[in-house]
Amino acid sequence: MAEANPFLDSLRLERRVPPCAIVIFGANGDLTKRKLIPALYRLAFERKLPPACAIFGNSRTPMSDDDYRGKMKEATQQFLEDSPFDEALWEQFARNLYYVAGDLKDPAFYQQLKVQLAAQETATGGNVLFYLSTQPSHYEPAVEGLGAAGLNVGGLPKAWRRVVVEKPFGHDLASARELNKVLQSAFPERDVYRIDHYLGKETVQNVLAFRFANGIFEPLWNRRYINHIQITAAESIGVEGRGAYYQESGALKDMIQNHLLQVMATIAMEPSAVFEPTSVRDERAKLLRSIRIHSEAELATHTVAGQYGSGRVGNADLPGFRQEPGVSPDAQTDTFAAATFFVDNWRWAGVPFYIRTGKRMPKRVTDIAIHFNAAPLSIFERDAPGQTARPNLLIIRIQPEEGISLRFLSKNPGGGMRLRPVSMDFSYGSSFGVRTPTAYETLLEDAMAGDATLYTRQDMVEASWQVVQPISDYWRSHYHVFPNYEAGTWGPQASDEMLARRGHVWRVP
Amino acid sequence: MTTVTPDRILKEMQQLWIDIGKTAMEPGVKGEHGILRACAMTLVIAADEEEETADIGETIAELMHHHPSRAIVLRVRDGGDEFLESRVYAQCWRPFGRRQQICCEQIEIRSSEASLRDIPRIVLGLMVPDLPVVLVCRSALWFGSNSFAPLLRVANRIILDTRRAPHPVQTMTQLEAAHQQGLRVSDLAWTAITEWRRHIAALFDDATLLARLREVHHIRVTTGSMGASAEAWYLAAWLQRSAGVQAGVSFTTGTSTNSIHAVDLKGDAFSLSLQRGEGSVLAILRDGLAASVSFALSSDWELLREELSITGDDRVYHAVLPRAIALAAAGR
Numbered sequence A: 001m002a003e004a005n006p007f008l009d010s011l012r013l014e015r016r017v018p019p020c021a022i023v024i025f026g027a028n029g030d031l032t033k034r035k036l037i038p039a040l041y042r043l044a045f046e047r048k049l050p051p052a053c054a055i056f057g058n059s060r061t062p063m064s065d066d067d068y069r070g071k072m073k074e075a076t077q078q079f080l081e082d083s084p085f086d087e088a089l090w091e092q093f094a095r096n097l098y099y100v101a102g103d104l105k106d107p108a109f110y111q112q113l114k115v116q117l118a119a120q121e122t123a124t125g126g127n128v129l130f131y132l133s134t135q136p137s138h139y140e141p142a143v144e145g146l147g148a149a150g151l152n153v154g155g156l157p158k159a160w161r162r163v164v165v166e167k168p169f170g171h172d173l174a175s176a177r178e179l180n181k182v183l184q185s186a187f188p189e190r191d192v193y194r195i196d197h198y199l200g201k202e203t204v205q206n207v208l209a210f211r212f213a214n215g216i217f218e219p220l221w222n223r224r225y226i227n228h229i230q231i232t233a234a235e236s237i238g239v240e241g242r243g244a245y246y247q248e249s250g251a252l253k254d255m256i257q258n259h260l261l262q263v264m265a266t267i268a269m270e271p272s273a274v275f276e277p278t279s280v281r282d283e284r285a286k287l288l289r290s291i292r293i294h295s296e297a298e299l300a301t302h303t304v305a306g307q308y309g310s311g312r313v314g315n316a317d318l319p320g321f322r323q324e325p326g327v328s329p330d331a332q333t334d335t336f337a338a339a340t341f342f343v344d345n346w347r348w349a350g351v352p353f354y355i356r357t358g359k360r361m362p363k364r365v366t367d368i369a370i371h372f373n374a375a376p377l378s379i380f381e382r383d384a385p386g387q388t389a390r391p392n393l394l395i396i397r398i399q400p401e402e403g404i405s406l407r408f409l410s411k412n413p414g415g416g417m418r419l420r421p422v423s424m425d426f427s428y429g430s431s432f433g434v435r436t437p438t439a440y441e442t443l444l445e446d447a448m449a450g451d452a453t454l455y456t457r458q459d460m461v462e463a464s465w466q467v468v469q470p471i472s473d474y475w476r477s478h479y480h481v482f483p484n485y486e487a488g489t490w491g492p493q494a495s496d497e498m499l500a501r502r503g504h505v506w507r508v509p
Numbered sequence B: 001m002t003t004v005t006p007d008r009i010l011k012e013m014q015q016l017w018i019d020i021g022k023t024a025m026e027p028g029v030k031g032e033h034g035i036l037r038a039c040a041m042t043l044v045i046a047a048d049e050e051e052e053t054a055d056i057g058e059t060i061a062e063l064m065h066h067h068p069s070r071a072i073v074l075r076v077r078d079g080g081d082e083f084l085e086s087r088v089y090a091q092c093w094r095p096f097g098r099r100q101q102i103c104c105e106q107i108e109i110r111s112s113e114a115s116l117r118d119i120p121r122i123v124l125g126l127m128v129p130d131l132p133v134v135l136v137c138r139s140a141l142w143f144g145s146n147s148f149a150p151l152l153r154v155a156n157r158i159i160l161d162t163r164r165a166p167h168p169v170q171t172m173t174q175l176e177a178a179h180q181q182g183l184r185v186s187d188l189a190w191t192a193i194t195e196w197r198r199h200i201a202a203l204f205d206d207a208t209l210l211a212r213l214r215e216v217h218h219i220r221v222t223t224g225s226m227g228a229s230a231e232a233w234y235l236a237a238w239l240q241r242s243a244g245v246q247a248g249v250s251f252t253t254g255t256s257t258n259s260i261h262a263v264d265l266k267g268d269a270f271s272l273s274l275q276r277g278e279g280s281v282l283a284i285l286r287d288g289l290a291a292s293v294s295f296a297l298s299s300d301w302e303l304l305r306e307e308l309s310i311t312g313d314d315r316v317y318h319a320v321l322p323r324a325i326a327l328a329a330a331g332r
Ligand SMILES: NC(=O)c1ccc[n+]([C@@H]2O[C@H](COP(=O)([O-])OP(=O)(O)OC[C@H]3O[C@@H](n4cnc5c(N)ncnc54)[C@H](OP(=O)(O)O)[C@@H]3O)[C@@H](O)[C@H]2O)c1
Pocket: A025, A026, A027, A028, A029, A030, A031, A032, A034, A058, A059, A060, A061, A102, A103, A104, A105, A132, A133, A134, A135, A136, A138, A166, A167, A168
């Protein structure tokens, strides 16, 4: 093993990202504009980008380096989150930003890229991070192109080549396996970084700290004390011009297969022995494999598909999904998906995990609600009939206001034993006034540093497809009477009924 | 003289929050979206007499972005007459892109030397329950004073700055003694060399250079015109310890105004030199090849911010401290 650097001091000297180049496929696209370039710029602002980090963008539209820089500057000014824009720093950052026009299906493009990368090799040490931020159908040709041109291996000794893949990782189990085969034909698994930006969110990472750094919660974290868990990821917006894309995926595949099952795994996984990539990911994977796969009979009662129709929110009239541009008037796409999951292990046997996600809901919110069992005996029943049935609730808010709150019962001031629920709140905003990094900043920095803890692994992707695929097949084989919820509401009635069967109700987040 | 008691100060503070809350909710007022009261610790700053109130206020204002606190600023002036007064106020800021302001409370207590003994009791009554207490002694004199002992005992962290101490070796020895007694102490002179350490550590990320580390048999630290200081002793001691070799250490006095001007690691066929240039440039000379990188300069509040972010034990510092005292005592 290589000798350790005795001068390192993890307490003060922050992790250093080794010099490298970044190649973005889909450089002209939405994700690059909104998330990737602003995140890289912000990393530069915080001096976390390695010096002379060369960034190459690729897409087909002909543009000069300067045209591209101008376009990205505009995008960064527009999409930079909670951060000022510094003109001088941008100039410095943009000097290392290049554009390589070309079709990623064209072998000549890779030769051109190779020349450009080689020109930077002294500064980058030959390290390259390839980022696939283009249509999923282009992942395979891009990886094959890199492999054929020999760009998947570094020429210099110890140089690394890594590839970051955006969701979706396939559109079903078979295509996920197929994509993986292609990825692994050019890159070993340890160099494949499957990004799930939910795992990069500060509060999702905080779930691990909350559970495993505190002694008081973990003893309660099981079937004995927890009644059920609700995970909600609601968006108030519709498909925002991405109707054609969305029509092919739907809420189940777009949100549950990846993000929300990962969130569920973080909430329910066993503690890992050490906090390092392999152990943490092993535990997540183990949990995903323990999620019970629905039987044919359960699919009808444990899952709900929905699609929004038109509605009025405030004084705005909103179109239904089928009226969105690019969407077919009889689309069977789920813009809402809800499911009841069970985890078959000793900790969670019998505890329902309810997950719902949807577009055009009353507000944008993502949170996790842990419903504890009610007190075993209600001694205040005479003064507060029905009140003690209100169980304790622990809410982990992921967005927009990150924080954690605990609901418990308290005595109302005055005579008698009247009870009322009160809430104890921890808000990230008030305890840490500083800006939290965006998920893409965290994840890009991790990928450059070679830390895959917050990235998904192939076995995790397959395990979640094993869970989601039967639902998707079942939905596809049935005709849905859509739309079944109005824009601006919490989803179809069937979703409430799914919980009502066990005497539960969706919390209003 | 009005009576100064914790109860009275707390009452004034309560009123202050009511007033701020009212103003913030008035329509049309800047910050109409309300305020968020933030506090993650009690920060007691024992200031030098000659320090400007405005400077301390600015330090606290900068710090609160990262470490919101109830700040208690203590100021003592010469004088045999009893004198004690206090005032409370709030500092607010609006994070970029947010509408709500974040506010922290600040208490200033002024006293004469004769009234110094009354201060610990007041401060004890003003600490925010269950949150860490950090004591920043801007002047080393506070640290040695008996009247201050009760505060040292309750503080979770005590931060000194030997760069400002009239007898740095003595203060470093006191720090070591306090550490041996179980107090969690740190020194901003040590924090001030983080940037040097960062650059040196980065160089040894290179496996080829790392493999040659055992060739080093001499470490030379060139100081500024003021001669060797706590920073130079710390840096030399850290290099000697981390390198794990029995390398000799020497200090040379240069002409620059920086407290450390250069560091040289020498072996028979090995030579690595880091040298501060104009402004924020660091020149690195490795086996005859030169490169320059940017050297970040930190203000006092940035050093304090770094120190406050460390919540556990700084083991490296405590391993280096006795070695640094030995180097200083040896007069090298
Ligand atoms: N947008 C988001 O917020 C978001 C969120 C999560 C995940 N994702 C995932 O991220 C990926 C990218 O999404 P996106 O929204 O950014 O897509 P997009 O806007 O459609 O961008 C794709 C880009 O690829 C380029 N391109 C298309 N064909 C090409 C070819 N043959 N050769 C070279 N370049 C080509 C296009 O530019 P030219 O026309 O100039 O070639 C286009 O700008 C997708 O996998 C998506 O699922 C996106």
